[in-house]
Amino acid sequence: MTDESTEQSEKYVNFALKNGADEALIIIDDSHNRQVRFSKNEIDIINDWISETITIYITKNKKQIITTVSRADNAEERIKQSIKQTDSLNENINYNGIAKGSMKYRNLVYCRDIEKIEDPTDIVDEAINGALNNGAKSVGGTLYIYNMKRSLSSSEGPCGFDKSTGVSLSIRAFGQDDSSGHWVSVTPNLNELNPFESGKKAAEITTLQPYKQTKIEAGAGIYDVILSPMFTGSLISNISEMISAFSVEVGQTIFINKLNEVVAPDFVTFSDYADDGVISKRIFDDEGYPIQKTKWLEKGILKTYLHNTSTAKRFNVNSTGNAGLIEPTPFFTYMDAGDSTLNEMIKETKHGLYFTNTWYTRYQNMYTGDFSTIPRDSMFVIENGEIAGRCKSLRVSDNIASLLKNIELISKDRYQIQWWGEARIPSLSPYLKIKNVHITTSR
Amino acid sequence: MIDEDYLKNINEYAEGMGVSFASARGENRKTTNYLLKNGVIESVVNSFSSGFNVKVNVNGNIGFASTDLWSREEGVKISDIAIRNAKYAKRKNKINMDDEKAIRDDWSVNIKKKTLDMDKSDIIELLTDINKAIIDTKIKIPGIVIMFSIEDIYKVIVNSNGTNIKSKDSKITLFAYISIAENNQSSQFYKMYGFTGGMEAFDVWHADEDLKNECIIQKKILDNGVSIKPQKYTVVCGPEVSGIAAHESAGHPMEADRILGREISQAGGSFITAEMLGTQIGSEYATVIDDPTIENSYGYFKYDDEGVRGVKKFLYNKGKINDFLHNRESAAKMNKKSNGSSRAASYDLEDIVRMSSTYISPGDWEKDDIIKDIKNGVYMKSFTEWNIDDWRFNQKYVAREAYYIKNGEICEPLKRCVLEITTPNFWKSIDAASKELEWNSAMCGKGDPEQGVPVFTGGPTIRLQGVYLYD
Structure with missing residues (x-):
């Protein structure tokens, strides 16, 4: 055509x-x-x-x-x-x-x-x-x-x-x-x-009825955390931008010198593929190279960076069809489905938090991955496998590489997520359960 | 390309279609972006953008359409689409605009060293020299990204009030992102320099010296920095930190469109309500001003994108919530007049309430006097990671450069200590502000689609009593 x-x-x-x-x-x-x-x-x-x-x-x-x-x-x-x-x-x-x-x-x-x-x-x-x-x-x-x-x-x-x-x-x-x-x-x-x-x-997210009446003060500490696909989509957007070879060349990624190394549990797989079913669908990249499916993280092991022709030659590999005339860019990130559900994640959490969204993710160091992000919209305290009530004013102050390694459960259900600058790179995002997440609060 | 008479005709056409308000805003924008990656020019990108929009109010509903094709037929088409869009909206609560007098003016930014005549090789040499200054520190620096842009904007605004404003603006921007690696430790930082004017910006910035010094400081912190003992301290914040606080927890929550809920779905709301005008939120030193009239500031403009004159506004005045940032729509809703705060990032985007140069008003203290009586405190000179919630109530600033203060003396450097504090606690804790005022540049994001507009953040050195810091 x-x-x-x-x-x-x-x-x-x-x-x-x-x-x-x-x-x-x-x-x-x-x-x-x-x-x-x-x-x-x-x-x-x-x-x-x-x-x-x-x-x-x-x-x-x-x-x-x-x-x-x-x-x-x-x-x-x-x-x-x-x-x-x-x-x-x-x-x-x-x-x-x-x-x-x-x-x-x-x-x-x-x-x-x-x-x-x-x-x-x-x-x-x-x-x-x-x-x-x-x-x-x-x-x-x-x-x-x-x-x-x-x-x-x-x-x-x-x-x-x-x-x-x-x-x-x-x-x-x-x-x-x-x-x-x-x-x-x-x-x-x-x-x-x-x-x-x-x-x-x-x-429905506003209150997760019938728990709306209970408000709980959740303080700073280390929690097991369940993330909704909105939150996961924001994290995936951040992580997938770090997989560009440009990010590697300028030190703005946690993935430098990590090729073929374990960076996540063995049930975690990410791919880049702007196929016909996704919002950022395209059939060729900015050089005219055909769009392809690139499994960049497979069963927890980092397999490749995303390349255009120029970066691919510098890294002695083939283009992944992710040009960017100036720099390679992710187009759409698939996270492979797990075998859990939101309810199962809640049931398997003794003392934790459920975040339904986040924004304002900022790094102090993209090489180490030290960052913080502020959960927004309703958030919930989980005690002994049940939602105990609503909480507020919490901040995730942690390390993106640690979060990736500490993924415990992935849901079967996944959703196409993209919104504003927070989840700029669209993705197919599941619910996640991540253990030992550092939470801080204002004083 | 842009034609004033054409825009007037288009606006008259829209006015003739039964609208209560119509405006047409056209723009030619020439931008050149340079990217220097690890000392090599990776790209030079020229952008020649030209187009216009028509915005109408039809029976209390707003419609907007834009195009990059300057033809009579396209103008009629765009006007018809804007009117159709307004009619689709079918609001119960009608939108009005405040009454504004017609303004006819032609203003230009004063440019001392012109950008248009410069050869690209001269600019590349400037950037390469900055890169060399950084490399010459002999510090191990594995990643340097330097981005530079020159933007020339010719704009015409006409509206059904009879306003007709032409303007020539010029924005110069330098951004550097630097990674340092020493002794199995790493540190990263970025700095942004913005200017309204010409290439004289470089005489103001001294970016080569500034970035070189910042690298040396960051290496010293890697070598000698200690972790802070988490507790309450008397904290002295440098102008960079006071400026970001002015922007994030005074400027943003005082944007009337946020207060009214119009930004709620993405950029968020405000903990401040319309009824809180006059409420005490901070100490007597908590005076925060927004002022677009500061020449050469990155947030400079004479008129906003609704054709309203930009003025100096006291957002917080001696600790009291005093004056919101308004456009014509928010002003009408609150029975106020617009204070000229409506800005759009380009011709194809709606104008919304924005800041310009937002700063904490200087106080009456000498900087040395602020520090000399502190027995056990911290000087947080600058920040790196930061964020604030979407109600502008919980904010976090991680120090890029900080030191212990012991018995009135600045002592050993601190590794990245953290100030995480509520907005009222921040503003109530200030008990001193120095006489001097310093500025920093930023690109402020808001709106949907997200619009980045250039702003200044500024302030004096301020002192906060009894605030908690941790590592």
Whole structure:
């Protein structure tokens, strides 16, 4: 499948080569995305964003330059300027080229129903009702509707057209006594979106009835902790960004010199794969290399970093199809399912905490993994295998490598999670039970 | 590309469609980003962005649409979409905007050393020199990332009040992330430098010297730092720490849109309610100001993105909750006037309530006098890891550079000690503030989609009595 923009991108590549580029790669991104923001059960604003961006990647004498322009700009003039500007640059001794050869991509799959959405407020109303009908007093959130087309043409061979659609609903419900719950429904297919169920789930998290009346002061200490998929999604987003070879080269990861070493229990496996069932679905990376499934952590052992062509050559491996023209990037992280359930995790916890969400994860050292993150929304104390009551104002102040090693249980059920900057890299995230987690509090 | 008459026509078209308010905001933004990785230029990225948005209020409902195509047909299409979006919203509680007078102005940032004429090789040399200054410390540094950007923004704002404002802005940003490894220990830190103006920013920053010194300090802490004995101390916070506290636990909770719940689903709410105006939250030294009018500050602007003049605001005044940050929507809801705090990160994003340069007001103490009477205390000069909950009540700052204070003297360095404290306890504990005021730069995140806007954080050296620190 092609598009007019594919011919355009090929034309620009030829123009760049004629004007002196050694390599040229053009990406044309054409999108019409929409968003509904709501709070206090009402819609605050509805946004439509229409854009077409042309990315021009030029190399000459191992000097690289990238230029992005909007469609109103004169792309050919910008190509000429870019080629001229390489004269001012230094040779990039790290540069090892971009993907070469004719590539074969999987067939295009996208959701036509998403393209046809006219009035998006029905979805939002359904989500709000799902929360209000299940005990919430107030509801806020966002709905995104994505319609994107991408054409790529490279002087080195790759040429492709991709089209993707998606819907992403984030809903936060507020109950009594400062209780709140947050849930998302994230999918490339409209028929998989569950607005009412998402609202209901957010509302149910607020109190985990019938425990809403009991409030417990949980102090600082070491706890066994159960994490909801919202929290897990945030951790996975952090960990998967550390698997980029770029992070390794600049010391911003716990995974330096850990290849083929045990970094997690033997029932933990992570893969990167932007297949047709996920919100970040794509069929080729930014070099035009076909998307593939990369098991980067298998049965607890670190197997590979994520690479583009240039980092792969430096590490003496093949590209994993995760370009980033500047740096490799994860696209979608699968965490393999376990054999547990949330209820079983609670039953097997003597003295612990159940966190339903987190935010504001920050590191003091990404090499050692020392960090903290603040659980938000309702959180619960577990005593002798039961939810004993609600608690608040706790912070996880620990080490990301330790958390990974201390995973005890993984749930069978997993959910596509992506929201805001907290779970930026989307993932298929389970419930987790992690032992011996350090918790701190304000004084 | 941007055309003032075109935007006026588009706005007039929207006004003619029965809206109670319409605005059009157009922008040309030219950015060049440089990435130096371990001393090698890894990428140079030019970005030429141009487009506009139309925002309308139809019967108390807000609709917004943006495009990057400047044609008459596209303008009509975008206006129609914005109006359609507003009509879809069907609110029961109608949204109003406060009344604002029309402003016609044309303002520019004062640039002493122009960026546009600079050859890229000159900039790469500047960055390479910074990298060399770090390497020349002879400290084992396995990772250095230096990012630099130059951003030129030409913006036009027109609205149905008759406002027509043109502006030329220029933001210069340097960011460094450095990893140190010595004697089987590691330390990492980052520093950000921001400036509104031209390349004279480098004369203000002295980034090469500053980063070199920071590396030397971090090595000393690795070599000689001791773990803190967990207990209550008299804690002296340097301007970097007082500035981040001003931003996180005074600026953010005083954003009226948070207080009203509009940011609740992602960026969060506030422990402060509209009824708490006048409530004592801190000591007499807890005066926190937000001021976009400070020239060359990273948060500088003359008018906000709703065309309202930016003004100095006392958020906390002598410990009392005093004045919220408002845009026109939040002001109307609270029967106030906008104080010019509405900002958008780019033409395709809605303007929302934001900070600019937020700082603790300097006090009347000499810095030496703040320290000289402390028998057993800690000087927390700067911070690394930090965070705060989404009600802006529980905050944590991990020291990047800290020292014991014993009998009025600054003594041995501390390994990363932690201040984890509630917002009222922080502000009530201040019993001294120095006369001097220092600034730091930050990119503040808020909104959905998340919008990063440049801000300054600032403050004097302050003293907190009886606060708990641990390692």
